[in-house]
Amino acid sequence: MSDPALLSNSYRTQPDDRGHFGQFGGRFVAETLMPLILDLEREYRAAQADPAFAQEFDDLLEHYVGRPSPLYFAERLTAAIRAGSEPGKGAQIWFKRDELNHTGAHKINNCIGQILLARRMGKTRIIAETGAGQHGVATATVCARFGLPCVIYMGAKDVERQQPNVFRMKLLGAEVIPVTSGANTLKDAMNEALRDWVANVHDTFYIIGTAAGPHPYPELVRDFQSVIGKEARAQMLARIDRLPDLLVAAIGGGSNAIGLFHPFLDDPDVKMLGVEAAGEGLERKHAASLAGGFPGILHGNRTYLLQDDDGQIAEAHSISAGLDYPGIGPEHAWLKETGRVDYTSATDQEALDAFQLLCRTEGIIPALEPSHAIAAVTKKAREMDENQIILANLCGRGDKDIFTVAEALGVEI
Amino acid sequence: MTRLSNAFAKGHPALVAFVTAGDPGRFATGPILDALVEGGADVIELGMPFTDPMADGPAIQTANLRSLAAGTTTADILAIAMAFRQRHPTVPLVLMGYANPMTRRGADWFAERCKEAGVDGVICVDIPPEEDDSLGPALRGNGIDLIRLATPTTDSARLPQVLDGASGFLYYVSVAGITGKQQAVQASIEEAVARLKAATNLPVAVGFGVRTPDQAAAIARVADGVVVGSAIVELVGEYGKDAAEPVRAYIESLAGAIRAARKEMA
Numbered sequence: 001m002s003d004p005a006l007l008s009n010s011y012r013t014q015p016d017d018r019g020h021f022g023q024f025g026g027r028f029v030a031e032t033l034m035p036l037i038l039d040l041e042r043e044y045r046a047a048q049a050d051p052a053f054a055q056e057f058d059d060l061l062e063h064y065v066g067r068p069s070p071l072y073f074a075e076r077l078t079a080a081i082r083a084g085s086e087p088g089k090g091a092q093i094w095f096k097r098d099e100l101n102h103t104g105a106h107k108i109n110n111c112i113g114q115i116l117l118a119r120r121m122g123k124t125r126i127i128a129e130t131g132a133g134q135h136g137v138a139t140a141t142v143c144a145r146f147g148l149p150c151v152i153y154m155g156a157k158d159v160e161r162q163q164p165n166v167f168r169m170k171l172l173g174a175e176v177i178p179v180t181s182g183a184n185t186l187k188d189a190m191n192e193a194l195r196d197w198v199a200n201v202h203d204t205f206y207i208i209g210t211a212a213g214p215h216p217y218p219e220l221v222r223d224f225q226s227v228i229g230k231e232a233r234a235q236m237l238a239r240i241d242r243l244p245d246l247l248v249a250a251i252g253g254g255s256n257a258i259g260l261f262h263p264f265l266d267d268p269d270v271k272m273l274g275v276e277a278a279g280e281g282l283e284r285k286h287a288a289s290l291a292g293g294f295p296g297i298l299h300g301n302r303t304y305l306l307q308d309d310d311g312q313i314a315e316a317h318s319i320s321a322g323l324d325y326p327g328i329g330p331e332h333a334w335l336k337e338t339g340r341v342d343y344t345s346a347t348d349q350e351a352l353d354a355f356q357l358l359c360r361t362e363g364i365i366p367a368l369e370p371s372h373a374i375a376a377v378t379k380k381a382r383e384m385d386e387n388q389i390i391l392a393n394l395c396g397r398g399d400k401d402i403f404t405v406a407e408a409l410g411v412e413i
Numbered sequence: 414m415t416r417l418s419n420a421f422a423k424g425h426p427a428l429v430a431f432v433t434a435g436d437p438g439r440f441a442t443g444p445i446l447d448a449l450v451e452g453g454a455d456v457i458e459l460g461m462p463f464t465d466p467m468a469d470g471p472a473i474q475t476a477n478l479r480s481l482a483a484g485t486t487t488a489d490i491l492a493i494a495m496a497f498r499q500r501h502p503t504v505p506l507v508l509m510g511y512a513n514p515m516t517r518r519g520a521d522w523f524a525e526r527c528k529e530a531g532v533d534g535v536i537c538v539d540i541p542p543e544e545d546d547s548l549g550p551a552l553r554g555n556g557i558d559l560i561r562l563a564t565p566t567t568d569s570a571r572l573p574q575v576l577d578g579a580s581g582f583l584y585y586v587s588v589a590g591i592t593g594k595q596q597a598v599q600a601s602i603e604e605a606v607a608r609l610k611a612a613t614n615l616p617v618a619v620g621f622g623v624r625t626p627d628q629a630a631a632i633a634r635v636a637d638g639v640v641v642g643s644a645i646v647e648l649v650g651e652y653g654k655d656a657a658e659p660v661r662a663y664i665e666s667l668a669g670a671i672r673a674a675r676k677e678m679a
Contacts, residue, residue, distance in 0.1 A: 026543075026544050028512055028539045028544055030468045030538055030539055030564075031561075031562045031575065032586065033566075034566075034571070035566045181471075181474055187465060194468075195467060198590055198591060199589060199590035296513045307517070309518075310514055311463075311513040311515075311517030312463065313513070
């Protein structure tokens with residue numbers, strides 16, 4: 001085995017001290033930002049060693065975010081899948097209910113952690129990018145909670161399709177700047193946030209919303225989101241005294257997935273499946289960087305990217321604005337290459353079908369992002385035995401998506 | 414002596430002129446490059462367009478998009494460089510751009526193509542020294558300078574790392590920000606250039622936000638080179654395929670101011 005990372009027999013020791021996950025990750029930023037990235041890493045190491053930091057983080061997650069989130073056995077969804085399966089098939093489907101968090105998604109876990117870091121560093125202004133608006137809402141929320149000014153960059157196209165979240169951010173006191181450069185979506189919002197940051201390095205902290213970007217962001221976002229997997233692992237053991245057979249989560253940048261997966265990576269009997277957005281299909285417009293991309297360098301890290309032969313970044317497409325990104329977090333790129341995690345994809349249509357199925361069987365309106373995971377769950381559950389267990393991350397609620405879904409279903413509201 | 418070192422040894426500070434390759438189309442760039450040389454540019458900086466130019470301001474962003482919309486490919490850029498080399502055997506040409514287009518087919522592939530095209534140096538915005546284990550070595554192995562960037566945030570503890578492996582010249586980004594927006598305070602430039610020159614024998618060229626002949630002259634009094642980019646790219650945006658003459662006239666005004674500035678000091 002040539003990969004030294006694997007010699008330790010652990011998948012949980014990444015990244016190395018340069019922020020590399022195998023050949024992925026790293027710190028590909030302009031020189032102006034480099035000293036700041038190094039400062040951030042130093043401050044994060046200090047915070048990790050400081051029990052008061054963990055205590056404040058845990059306290060806010062419990063009393064402000066509402067953690068732990070429930071672990072829920074989806075009995076009627078399981079029964080519905082079994083009804084259409086071979087006898088003896090149809091795994092039990094469980095959900096980690098991160099859509100019940102304050103602000104309605106897993107994004108807040110990371111924002112709490114990062115704003116505490118920003119305060120430690122004495123930064124007085126917060127910026128962030130957002131796609132679906134969930135990370136923007138979560139960032140605006142923690143900025144209101146801690147009294148810091150907040151600027152959110154959002155692709156002009158996403159501003160159009162996520163109006164409820166734009167209004168929420170404004171209610172919370174954030175300034176929302178529609179980005180009209182490039183393709184007007186998430187990657188362009190990230191470019192614009194980086195441009196703001198480079199011009200305001202002295203007072204500004206950039207709260208990146210997914211487990212991507214220059215080191216140490218992929219690591220610290222993963223660590224803050226790992227509360228999902230740590231809780232789920234303990235809850236599974238407490239409830240049924242066993243671990244799940246398969247974990248499933250949707251992937252845009254991949255923060256909810258890495259948060260669920262990471263605490264289980266060294267449990268050899270737990271399989272994992274990340275679900276990318278296949279949009280209109282992998283042969284057409286999609287956002288599945290692992291399935292349809294190649295390794296490259298964008299937004300501070302080396303990872304799989306949708307790109308052409310000249311290295312120009314391609315436009316992603318997904319019905320879910322939160323998955324509409326042409327890259328993926330570098331740890332997922334590494335986990336794919338090592339084979340520890342399997343990756344698949346679900347189309348817009350499959351996600352819409354899964355969205356409606358969950359509404360009707362469980363009385364839960366999921367966001368379009370986890371609807372991709374649910375689509376994969378319904379396929380996988382049919383192939384698995386009745387005594388097996390799937391645990392999927394329900395990483396966001398669907399209130400923000402009802403207009404998009406209505407339009408896709410041809411309903412006027 | 415290389416073409417680059419010669420350009421910084423002419424007895425006056427070098428004017429480094431930037432233009433985006435393939436803007437507004439791949440056949441437009443040759444005449445614009447000729448106009449830069451004719452106007453008095455000492456070093457040509459040819460921008461490689463990228464879909465996501467996150468260190469650039471609106472002027473160069475839109476130039477990148479115009480170029481890509483016109484279908485400019487990496488092969489086109491290398492062909493533009495090679496044709497320039499044939500027309501101007503002694504004028505140094507530096508490619509500037511982002512990591513992904515430069516490394517897409519491998520650092521060695523890119524470095525070899527640069528050598529074939531007669532490229533003298535490469536500036537890569539988003540490969541800091543910490544990540545430079547393939548592009549820098551590949552370029553140096555092909556006799557091409559890797560031109561490093563120093564910024565207002567590059568402190569003296571970090572500077573040796575930036576200088577390690579740097580050659581050709583050192584590019585001082587005088588503003589913590591993006592291209593073409595604000596201009597730096599002259600005093601801060603003077604202080605920074607003095608600090609950099611104490612640490613390296615490489616020529617120091619100063620860029621970001623330089624627009625007028627007066628600004629260029631002020632920088633020329635303290636630095637070895639002045640980089641002008643967004644102002645040229647804006648002329649290309651305004652005049653399109655007829656940009657060569659206005660670009661030539663503008664470069665002439667900058668070159669005159671730079672040469673006069675150093676004479677005043679002599």
